[in-house]
Amino acid sequence: MLFDFDVIVVGGGAGGGAFAYACARAGKSVLVLERGDDRYAGSASQDEQAMMIDKGPYDDRKVDVNGSPRRLYMGGILGGGTSLYGGALIRPSDQDFQPGRYYGRRIPRAIWEWPISYADLEPHFTEAERLYGIAGCEEDDFGPLGRPARGFPGEPLPLHPLNQRLVASNRAKGLRPFRLPLAIDAARCLRCGACAGYVCPTGARRSSAQLLESAVARGYPLQIRTRVEVERLVREPGGRGTLVAVLDRVTGLRTCFRARRYALAAGAIGSALLLLRSGLSHPMIGRNYMFHLATIVAGVFPQATTADSSFIKQVGFADYYFGTKKHRHKMGLVQSLSVPGPLTAAKFAPFLPAAVRQFLRERMLPLAGLVEDLPDPANRVTLGPEGGAKLTHRYSRYDLARRKHLTPAVTRILKRAGAVYCVARKYTSHEHVAHQCGTLRFGREPASAVLDGDCRMYSDPSVFVVDGSFLPTSLGVGPGLTIMANALRVASKAAAEL
Ligand SMILES: Cc1cc2nc3c(=O)[nH]c(=O)nc-3n(C[C@H](O)[C@H](O)[C@H](O)COP(=O)(O)OP(=O)(O)OC[C@H]3O[C@@H](n4cnc5c(N)ncnc54)[C@H](O)[C@@H]3O)c2cc1C
Numbered sequence: 001m002l003f004d005f006d007v008i009v010v011g012g013g014a015g016g017g018a019f020a021y022a023c024a025r026a027g028k029s030v031l032v033l034e035r036g037d038d039r040y041a042g043s044a045s046q047d048e049q050a051m052m053i054d055k056g057p058y059d060d061r062k063v064d065v066n067g068s069p070r071r072l073y074m075g076g077i078l079g080g081g082t083s084l085y086g087g088a089l090i091r092p093s094d095q096d097f098q099p100g101r102y103y104g105r106r107i108p109r110a111i112w113e114w115p116i117s118y119a120d121l122e123p124h125f126t127e128a129e130r131l132y133g134i135a136g137c138e139e140d141d142f143g144p145l146g147r148p149a150r151g152f153p154g155e156p157l158p159l160h161p162l163n164q165r166l167v168a169s170n171r172a173k174g175l176r177p178f179r180l181p182l183a184i185d186a187a188r189c190l191r192c193g194a195c196a197g198y199v200c201p202t203g204a205r206r207s208s209a210q211l212l213e214s215a216v217a218r219g220y221p222l223q224i225r226t227r228v229e230v231e232r233l234v235r236e237p238g239g240r241g242t243l244v245a246v247l248d249r250v251t252g253l254r255t256c257f258r259a260r261r262y263a264l265a266a267g268a269i270g271s272a273l274l275l276l277r278s279g280l281s282h283p284m285i286g287r288n289y290m291f292h293l294a295t296i297v298a299g300v301f302p303q304a305t306t307a308d309s310s311f312i313k314q315v316g317f318a319d320y321y322f323g324t325k326k327h328r329h330k331m332g333l334v335q336s337l338s339v340p341g342p343l344t345a346a347k348f349a350p351f352l353p354a355a356v357r358q359f360l361r362e363r364m365l366p367l368a369g370l371v372e373d374l375p376d377p378a379n380r381v382t383l384g385p386e387g388g389a390k391l392t393h394r395y396s397r398y399d400l401a402r403r404k405h406l407t408p409a410v411t412r413i414l415k416r417a418g419a420v421y422c423v424a425r426k427y428t429s430h431e432h433v434a435h436q437c438g439t440l441r442f443g444r445e446p447a448s449a450v451l452d453g454d455c456r457m458y459s460d461p462s463v464f465v466v467d468g469s470f471l472p473t474s475l476g477v478g479p480g481l482t483i484m485a486n487a488l489r490v491a492s493k494a495a496a497e498l
Pocket residue numbers: 010011012013014015016033034035036059073074075076077078079080081082084085086087088089090196197198228229230231265266267268270271274433434435436466467468469477478479480481483
C-alpha cells in the first residue's frame with residue numbers, strides 16, 4: 001500500500017506541535033494539517049479590540065454552548081493555544097496521577113489511577129521544558145508539585161515590585177509562593193501589560209508554531225499545511241486502512257491523505273468533534289469535558305501599582321493544592337493573572353462608570369485559584385445539526401463548593417500584600433475554554449476509555465490522540481506542559497514502531 005507520509009498530525013497546537021517535532025526529529029516523514037493561518041494576519045497584536053473582543057486569532061467557528069451559539073477563546077492559528085497562552089508551563093503533582101486517593105467514589109473506579117505514573121512522564125517533562133526554554137527559579141519551594149531535577153533552562157524575568165511584596169508578605173506568614181515557570185525569553189520580552197490572550201509581538205513567549213518552524217529550519221522531514229481542515233477520518237472499504245478527508249479552506253477543494261499513523265491534536269473539543277463526524281460510535285467519545293473552575297479575586301491597593309501596564313503573571317501558590325485548613329478537599333494552584341484591559345473590564349463590570357473602572361485597574365492585582373473540576377459523562381461534546389460542535393456543561397455542586405472555600409484563602413493572600421479591598425467574582429465563563437480536556441480519555445479498559453495507555457484508539461490502532469482530550473482528570477495546574485510531555489512520550493512510541 002502506498003502512503004503519503006509516515007505520520008499525519010491534525011492540529012499544530014501544544015500536543016500536535018510536540019508530537020510532530022519529535023517524530024520528524026526521529027526521521028519520520030510528517031505532515032501537519034492545521035485549520036488556522038500560520039500566523040495572526042492582523043497587524044496590531046496588542047490591540048484589545050482585535051484580540052479579546054473581535055477574537056481575531058481565535059477559532060472562527062461558532063459552538064453551541066448550552067443552547068447559545070458562541071465563539072470560544074480557543075487558539076485558531078498555528079500553535080493553537082500556545083500562540084495565545086500565558087506560557088506558565090507547570091508540572092503537576094505526582095499525586096494528580098492517582099485521583100482516586102482524593103476523590104474516591106466521587107469518580108469511577110476505572111480512573112482512580114491513570115494508566116501512567118508521574119515517573120513515566122518525568123523525562124518528557126524535562127524535554128518539554130528544554131524545547132520551550134522554560135524560565136523558573138530553581139531555589140523555590142513548589143510544595144506538592146513536580147520540579148525539574150536539574151533546574152530550568154531559562155532565566156526568569158525580574159519580579160515586579162508588587163509581586164516582590166506579594167511573595168515577601170506571604171512567606172512571612174508561612175506560605176510558599178514560587179515563580180511561575182514561564183516559556184518566556186527574558187531577553188526578548190517587552191514586559192507588556194497584555195500578554196496572556198494576545199499574540200506575542202516579539203516571539204519571546206515560545207509556542208508550538210515556533211517549535212514546528214524550527215524543525216523545518218533544521219531540515220527535518222516535516223511539512224506544514226495551514227488553512228486546511230481535517231473533516232473526518234475515513235475507513236477504506238475492505239478494512240484496508242484509514243485516510244483523512246481534508247478541506248482546503250482557501251480553494252474549497254477536498255482531498256484525502258493516507259499515512260501509516262495519525263495523531264489527532266485538534267484540541268479536546270476539536271478532536272472529539274472530528275471523531276463524531278467520522279461516525280465513530282464509542283460511547284465515551286466527547287464525554288467528560290472539563291476545563292477547570294476558577295475563582296478570580298482582584299485585590300485593590302491604595303496606590304497605583306503599574307500592574308495594568310507591565311508583565312505581572314509571575315507568582316504561584318500551591319499551599320492550597322490539597323485543600324485549606326478548614327476544607328481538606330483537593331483544589332489546585334493559585335496564580336497571578338494579568339489586569340484585564342479597559343474593554344474586557346467593561347465587559348465584566350458594565351455597571352461601573354469608565355472612570356471608576358480605570359481607577360480600579362490602576363490599583364489592581366488579580367489572582368486566580370484553580371479548582372480541579374471532576375469528570376462527568378453528562379458534560380460533553382456532541383454533533384450539532386449542521387456538523388458543528390455542541391457543548392453541554394454544568395459544574396457539579398462539589399466543584400462549586402470547593403471554589404467557595406478557595407475564595408477566602410485567595411483573598412487573604414492579597415490582603416497580606418496590602419490590598420485594602422478584594423472583589424471576588426462568581427462569574428463562570430463557558431467562552432474561556434483555555435484548559436479544555438478530557439473528551440477522549442485514556443485508560444486501561446476500552447469500556448471506560450477511548451484510548452489505551454499509549455493514547456492509541458482502542459478502535460483503530462493507527463490513530464493516536466495527543467492533545468488535551470486524553471486527560472482523565474483535569475489536574476490542579478494548567479495542562480499545557482503535561483500535554484506537551486505526553487505528546488513527546490507518545491511520539492517516541494509511534495516513531496519506534498514505524
Ligand atoms: C488565552 C489562553 C491562556 C492560556 N494560558 C495557559 C497557561 O499559562 N498555562 C497552561 O498550561 N495552559 C494555558 N492555556 C491552555 C493551553 O494553551 C492549552 O491547554 C493547550 O494549548 C492545549 O493543547 P492542545 O494540543 O490540546 O490544543 P491546541 O493547542 O488548542 O491546538 C489545537 C489546534 O488544532 C487546530 N484544529 C482544530 N480543529 C482542526 C481540524 N479539524 N483540522 C485541523 N486543525 C484543527 C486548531 O486550530 C489548533 O491550532 C491557555 C490557553 C489560552 C487560550
